Amino acid sequence: xxxxxxxxxxxxxxxxxxxxxxxxxxxxxxxxxxxxxxxxxxxxxxxxxxxxxxxxxxxxxxxxxxxxxxxxxxxxxxxxxxxxxxxxxxxxxxxxxxxxxxxxxxxxxxxxxxxxxxxxxxxxxxxxxxxxxxxxxxxxxxxxxxxxxxxxxxxxxxxxxxxxxxxxxxxxxxxxxxxxxxxxxxxxxxxxxxxxxxxxxxxxxxxxxxxxxxxxxxxxxxxxxxxxxxxxxxxxxxxxxxxxxxxxxxxxxxxxxxxxxxxxxxxxxxxxxxxxxxxxxxxxxxxxxxxxxxxxxxxxx
Amino acid sequence: xxxxxxxxxxxxxxxxxxxxxxxxxxxxxxxxxxxxxxxxxxxxxxxxxxxxxxxxxxxxxxxxxxxxxxxxxxxxxxxxxxxxxxxxxxxxxxxxxxxxxxxxxxxxxxxxxxxxxxxxxxxxxxxxxxxxxxxxxxxxxxxxxxxxxxxxxxxxxxxxxxxxxxxxxxxxxxxxxxxxxxxxxxxxxxxxxxxxxxxxxxxxxxxxxxxxxxxxxxxxxxxxxxxxxxxxxxxxxxxxxxxxxxxxxxxxxxxxxxxxxxxxxxxxxxxxxxxxxxxxxxxxxxxxxxxxxxxxxxxxxxxxxxxxxxxxxxxxxxxxxxxxxxxxxxxxxxxxxxxxxxxxxxxxxxxxxxxxxxxxxxxxxxxxxxxxxxxxxxxxxxxxxxxxxxxxxxxxxxxxxxxxxxxxxxxxxxxxxxxxxxxxxxxxxxxxxxxxxxxxxxxxxxxxxxxxxxxxxxxxxxxxxxxxxxxxxxxxxxxxxxxxxxxxxxxxxxxxxxxxxxxxxxxxxxxxxxxxxxxxxxxxxxxxxxxxxxxxxxxxxxxxxxxxxxxxxxxxxxxxxxxxxxxxxxxxxxxxxxxxxxxxxxxxxxxxxxxxxxxxxxxxxxxxxxxxxxxxxxxxxxxxxxxxxxxxxxxxxx
Numbered sequence: 007x008x009x010x011x012x013x014x015x016x017x018x019x020x021x022x023x024x025x026x027x028x029x030x031x032x033x034x035x036x037x038x039x040x041x042x043x044x045x046x047x048x049x050x051x052x053x054x055x056x057x058x059x060x061x062x063x064x065x066x067x068x069x070x071x072x073x074x075x076x077x078x079x080x081x082x083x084x085x086x087x088x089x090x091x092x093x094x095x096x097x098x099x100x101x102x103x104x105x106x107x108x109x110x111x112x113x114x115x116x117x118x119x120x121x122x123x124x125x126x127x128x129x130x131x132x133x134x135x136x137x138x139x140x141x142x143x144x145x146x147x148x149x150x151x152x153x154x155x156x157x158x159x160x161x162x163x164x165x166x167x168x169x170x171x172x173x174x175x176x177x178x179x180x181x182x183x184x185x186x187x188x189x190x191x192x193x194x195x196x197x198x199x200x201x202x203x204x205x206x207x208x209x210x211x212x213x214x215x216x217x218x219x220x221x222x223x224x225x226x227x228x229x230x231x232x233x234x235x236x237x238x239x240x241x242x243x244x245x246x247x248x249x250x251x252x253x254x255x256x257x258x259x260x261x262x263x264x265x266x267x268x269x270x271x272x273x274x275x276x277x278x279x280x281x282x283x284x285x286x287x288x289x290x291x292x293x294x295x296x297x298x299x300x301x302x303x304x305x306x307x
Numbered sequence: 308x309x310x311x312x313x314x315x316x317x318x319x320x321x322x323x324x325x326x327x328x329x330x331x332x333x334x335x336x337x338x339x340x341x342x343x344x345x346x347x348x349x350x351x352x353x354x355x356x357x358x359x360x361x362x363x364x365x366x367x368x369x370x371x372x373x374x375x376x377x378x379x380x381x382x383x384x385x386x387x388x389x390x391x392x393x394x395x396x397x398x399x400x401x402x403x404x405x406x407x408x409x410x411x412x413x414x415x416x417x418x419x420x421x422x423x424x425x426x427x428x429x430x431x432x433x434x435x436x437x438x439x440x441x442x443x444x445x446x447x448x449x450x451x452x453x454x455x456x457x458x459x460x461x462x463x464x465x466x467x468x469x470x471x472x473x474x475x476x477x478x479x480x481x482x483x484x485x486x487x488x489x490x491x492x493x494x495x496x497x498x499x500x501x502x503x504x505x506x507x508x509x510x511x512x513x514x515x516x517x518x519x520x521x522x523x524x525x526x527x528x529x530x531x532x533x534x535x536x537x538x539x540x541x542x543x544x545x546x547x548x549x550x551x552x553x554x555x556x557x558x559x560x561x562x563x564x565x566x567x568x569x570x571x572x573x574x575x576x577x578x579x580x581x582x583x584x585x586x587x588x589x590x591x592x593x594x595x596x597x598x599x600x601x602x603x604x605x606x607x608x609x610x611x612x613x614x615x616x617x618x619x620x621x622x623x624x625x626x627x628x629x630x631x632x633x634x635x636x637x638x639x640x641x642x643x644x645x646x647x648x649x650x651x652x653x654x655x656x657x658x659x660x661x662x663x664x665x666x667x668x669x670x671x672x673x674x675x676x677x678x679x680x681x682x683x684x685x686x687x688x689x690x691x692x693x694x695x696x697x698x699x700x701x702x703x704x705x706x707x708x709x710x711x712x713x714x715x716x717x718x719x720x721x722x723x724x725x726x727x728x729x730x731x732x733x734x735x736x737x738x739x740x741x742x743x744x745x746x747x748x749x750x751x752x753x754x755x756x757x758x759x760x761x762x763x764x765x766x767x768x769x770x771x772x773x774x775x776x777x778x779x780x781x782x783x784x785x786x787x788x789x790x791x792x793x794x795x796x797x798x799x800x801x802x803x804x805x806x807x808x809x810x811x812x813x814x815x816x817x818x819x820x821x822x823x824x825x826x827x828x829x830x831x832x833x834x835x836x837x838x839x840x841x842x843x844x845x846x847x848x849x850x851x852x853x854x855x856x857x858x859x860x861x862x863x864x865x866x867x868x869x870x871x872x873x874x875x876x877x878x879x880x881x882x883x884x885x886x887x888x889x890x891x892x893x894x895x896x897x898x899x900x901x902x903x904x905x906x907x908x909x910x911x912x913x914x915x916x917x918x919x920x921x922x923x924x925x926x927x928x929x930x931x932x933x934x935x936x937x938x939x940x941x942x943x944x945x
Contacts, residue, residue: 044536044602046327046405055604056561059547063617063658088559090606091590092552172398181423198722199419199641201426201455202714204655208721224398 047231050223054081055088056203057182057219058166062088064207065164065215068095069125069156074109075254076239077168080228081220082120083237085166096123098165100152102145103128104256112240127156142259142289143301150306154189163209166217172224173284176302183207184216192216192303225252225284226277233270244268252284261287328533331409331425333452334434335444339465343434343503344397344410345375347524350510353399375503406528414444418688419641422451422726430459430496430531432524433484437476437500438469441483443675449484450674450690453491454639454727456710460488461527462498467516468505474518497527536601537564541626542573543704543712545657546619550606557588557606558615560658563711565623566600567607572847572904575613576620576702577630579855581848583610618659620702620712624851625905628702628712629732633666634695638685638727642719645684646693653718654697656729657711660718662698669693685725692730703732748834755835759792763832764933765825765857766924769844770866771900772881772893773873775912775920779866780841782921787837792934795831797824799842818849825853832860837933845894847901862931864924865906872913907931 044052061068070085070093072078085093099113117124129152135144156162171178181197183205198206209215220228232239242251242262249262267273332340349359366373397408411424425431431452435445452460462484470476481498488495500516501508501524507515510525522530542565550557567573571584586594588606599605609615620628634654640646646665654663671682671691685691706713706728716726756762766783768776780796787794799820803810807823810816821844828838844850854861874882884890894900903909908927910920928934 044600049602052561052602052604056547059559059604060658063548087590088604089550090552090555090557090588090593094552178397197420197423199726200423200723201726202716204716204723204726206718206721206723210721 047227047234050220050227050231051084051087053222054084054219057205057217058085058088060203060205060207061164061166061183061217061219062094064205065217067160067162068164068166068217069098069160069162070095070166071153071168072097072099072113072122072124073168073254074099074105074113074240075168076228076232076243077170077220077223079116079237079239080223080231081166081168082122083235084219086120092121093123095166096125096160098125098127098156098162100127100129100149100156102148102152102256104145104258106240106242106254106257108240108242109254112238116238125156125160127152127159130155139300145256145259146306147301147304150301150304153305157214162214164207164215164217166219168220169218170223170225170228171221177221180216180218180221181206182218182221184218185209186214186216186305188212189305191305194303226274229270229273229277233274239270243273245272251287253288255288259289261289263287327405327407328430328528328531329407329409329428330430330432330528330531331411331428331457332432332434333411333421333425333448335436335439335442335448336412336414338434338436338439338442338445339503340410340434342375343432343463343465343501343509343524344408346503346506346509347408348397348399349375350506350525351399353397404529404533418447418451421448422455422639422641425451425457426455428455428457429534430461431457432461432463432528433488433495434463434465435480435484436469437464437466437473437480440480441487443673445484446487447673447675447688449488449493450491451639453488453493454637454690456706456714456728458493459531460493460495461524461531462488462495463508463524464498464500465503467500467507468502472500472507472515477519496530497522499524499527537709537711538566538600540564540601540709542567542571542621542623543628543657543709544605544607544621545659545712546575546615546617546621547658548617549615555588555608556612557608558621559604559606560621561604562599562601563657564601564709566598567605567621567623568598569594569596569607572624572851573609573621574624574627574851574855575615576622576628577700578614578619579627579630579852580613580615581624581851582613584608585610618657618701620657620659622702625854627855628704628709630700630702631732632697632700633733634697634703634715635692635730635732636695636715636727637690637692637730638717638725639690640685640687640717640725642724643687644719645686645689646691646717646725647684652695652724654695654701654715655718656701656703656715659701661701663695666694666696690727703729705729705731750834752833752835755793759835760790761787761792761835761837761928761934762860762932763835764837764860764862764928765828765832765853766837766839766928767828767844767850767853767857767861767863768839768841768866769850769863769903769906770868771870771873772843773876773878774866774868775876775917776841776843776866778917779864779910779912779920779924780839782917783839783924786921786925787839790934792837793835794837794839797828797831797838797840797842799824799840799844802827814846817846818852821846821849821853822856825856828853829857829860832857843894843900845900847903850903862908862928862933863903863906864927865903865909866912867902867909868912 072082082093129148132145132148135147135151139147169177179194181200185206186192200206207215242254244250245265245268248264248266250265250267251262254260265276267276332344334340363373399406409424409428411421433448435441464477464480477500485495499508499521500519503509507513508523510523512523543563544560545563546558547560550559567584569584569587573582573584585608587599588608589595622628648665648668650665652663654661668683668685669692671685671689673689704712713729715729716723718724768780770776777798784794784796802824807820810820824840824842828840831838877883881890881893885893908924910923912920
């Protein structure tokens with residue numbers, strides 16, 4: 007496990023620590039390996055790589071939404087695996103300007119180290135957002151608007167997003183390839199059928215698709231894979247003074263949860279026993295019963 | 308109750324190496340799917356803290372009694388209508404595994420969502436209301452489980468409290484649904500009486516169902532197994548893309564069945580091109596060694612540059628899928644507009660897409676109805692069998708041979724509109740121009756094999772000049788003729804004197820020479836004769852092409868006599884001339900002979916008499932179904 011830790015001196019990083027990954031079993035001297043039987047993480051990885059390659063093959067102009075969190079970092083890692091080291095499309099960070107300093111430090115370092123084609127797009131001021139939404143949801147909706155701006159600016163026809171079914175009930179209903187309307191909206195009542203890894207990848211002109219390569223992963227899967235692959239993380243996920251962040255968003259609408267987990271192993275043990283939902287610290291999920299769904303129908307992630 | 312969360316920390320802290328089983332719950336609308344799921348979550352202690360209280364509060368605020376199904380119906384619209392409109396996935400854990408429950412909508416309106424959910428499942432629970440009994444959507448879902456290839460099905464008869472826990476009522480429903488499913492080739496693993504609302508039969512046997520001896524729902528779920536990757540089947544690697552990000556040319560795809568390793572000889576279908584896997588590429592460590600099995604997303608490089616594209620299927624020589632432009636399929640249809648004869652559609656099979664037209668429609672029925680009224684078009688939510696003509700050749704297998712490359716989806720206007728199983732594939736339609744109409748023989752193959760006591764075959768003897776091919780071929784011809792058969796010798800040099808007189812010894816001409824030999828031999832084999840081909844045929848590619856042409860009739864014999872013995876024999880004086888420099892392009896002196904890797908038989912004539920070698924060939928032909936002695940044996944083969 008490696009951390010981006012602002013308090014560890016220098017520019018806050020342990021040099022060289024990020025380059026070694028342990029994903030592949032050691033190759034024996036005589037070049038022989040027993041036939042690999044896939045474990046659960048292998049299956050998840052293979053499925054995600056398949057989805058990423060399908061998206062790259064079938065859409066014209068893709069971008070990967072990089073929120074800097076644990077999920078989208080796993081997603082970038084998977085994209086590098088799918089495409090043999092380099093992500094062949096831009097990583098888009100729709101920046102609310104209100105993220106934690108640790109997140110910006112992480113972005114600046116790994117955007118370079120992972121050789122990403124990083125595009126940073128701003129969000130509109132809060133005044134430009136639907137005033138009928140509750141405060142936190144309204145704040146989060148800036149990101150939806152920022153996303154629409156970026157879509158218009160670049161003309162992407164596919165956006166790869168790191169949402170998961172286990173995070174939240176409306177996300178559980180998502181398709182892997184999820185069509186969006188011309189305004190970026192999600193018509194949950196008229197989702198096309200999707201089966202046998204055959205995806206609907208023909209958005210009408212002007213509309214776009216959301217592609218969800220880690221939809222089938224769980225929070226515990228993300229951490230177990232992060233550990234196995236030695237993927238760097240932002241230190242805010244680990245316990246400090248009895249608290250840690252389970253999910254990272256804007257500073258003003260994201261709260262830490264009580265936790266003593268100070269390593270990925272301890273996080274996994276903690277998740278094994280918890281019944282508290284992952285997004286408990288995300289204010290916007292809890293303001294009203296349907297605030298999150300309204301956000302998503304309008305094009306939020 | 309064996310489904311509670313373990314209190315101790317499990318051996319693998321995150322459960323990631325535990326088997327995961329995905330189970331879909333299907334059945335008629337209002338028969339209680341969501342209630343059962345809610346109850347299961349409660350019984351297994353899987354509910355998030357405060358969730359039950361929150362939902363009870365929501366119910367109270369809306370002035371409704373609490374329903375277990377509210378747990379899943381997270382969307383506003385659903386709570387208003389009281390039905391599940393899309394699939395929801397819920398996870399929980401047993402002692403031995405992780406379970407993903409997929410709750411699929413029962414409303415006919417949302418069959419596409421039921422299919423979306425059920426297609427991801429390893430097993431299914433079909434739920435039936437004890438009061439209402441088997442309904443149209445029960446039957447329809449049962450039929451779709453069959454079409455989706457789901458073999459493990461448990462039946463739950465719910466709302467037993469509404470029929471006073473009557474054992475007779477339970478048996479009547481159990482008999483009806485079992486008969487329906489078994490008729491489709493799906494045998495239920497259990498039929499369980501329950502009350503999801505009260506909990507009887509879900510995790511516990513209660514006195515009210517004291518007459519029932521079988522498993523509870525929880526026990527039945529524990530008995531469903533995760534689907535296994537198809538490593539035992541032949542290799543199928545549909546190509547997703549070719550990447551040239553650096554100096555490597557990587558062919559990327561997911562292994563759907565079988566396994567591969569660097570060094571394997573492969574065939575790229577439908578074109579039938581031959582290559583060898585040079586490396587298996589990966590990141591961050593590359594290349595990889597060892598065998599890579601079904602389920603893996605891989606990238607390979609090949610030993611030669613050839614045209615390969617998305618949609619091609621990579622297989623091993625000798626076990627290739629068929630290439631075809633005609634497919635017969637059993638499909639379900641989800642589009643508003645019925646599918647009719649002559650319709651233009653888009654077919655997706657693996658990573659290949661092809662325009663296609665519907666040539667014929669048969670057996671179009673509503674699987675929900677009892678009377679199977681057949682029509683000429685397949686309406687929405689109905690099933691049927693169709694013949695499809697494809698605009699370009701594709702590689703496919705019948706679904707009984709390979710469930711992954713034996714299924715397809717149909718797209719209309721860029722949206723998936725249906726899907727189904729490949730029942731059969733018409734091979735050999737490729738490259739036949741439409742203005743050629745081959746005339747079929749007046750005789751049936753059985754008539755010929757009854758007379759000759761053998762089936763048609765192409766026996767291909769390959770080996771260095773002087774290895775003994777012609778000698779063996781002549782001995783074999785005599786042997787087969789004496790037992791009443793119809794062997795015909797096709798010697799490479801003899802054919803070069805006539806049919807192939809226009810060909811020289813360039814690589815290109817050699818390839819064409821082999822192709823013609825194979826075509827003639829195959830024509831003879833199809834008409835019941837045994838064509839015995841004796842030809843050096845040094846190129847592995849050329850021989851693989853011959854095998855493709857002759858298909859299942861092909862028997863390759865490698866005459867593996869050591870090179871120095873061949874040269875010492877030199878029956879035609881060619882080695883001497885080549886050594887003297889007067890014979891160009893002679894195979895034998897150089898290293899241009901590529902020995903076969905997968906010949907049916909290998910014979911070293913320096914170590915055997917001609918008679919022994921002929922015995923060996925005869926034995927191989929008998930063992931591989933070409934020769935048979937008596938009708939008794941024939942019957943045994945049927």
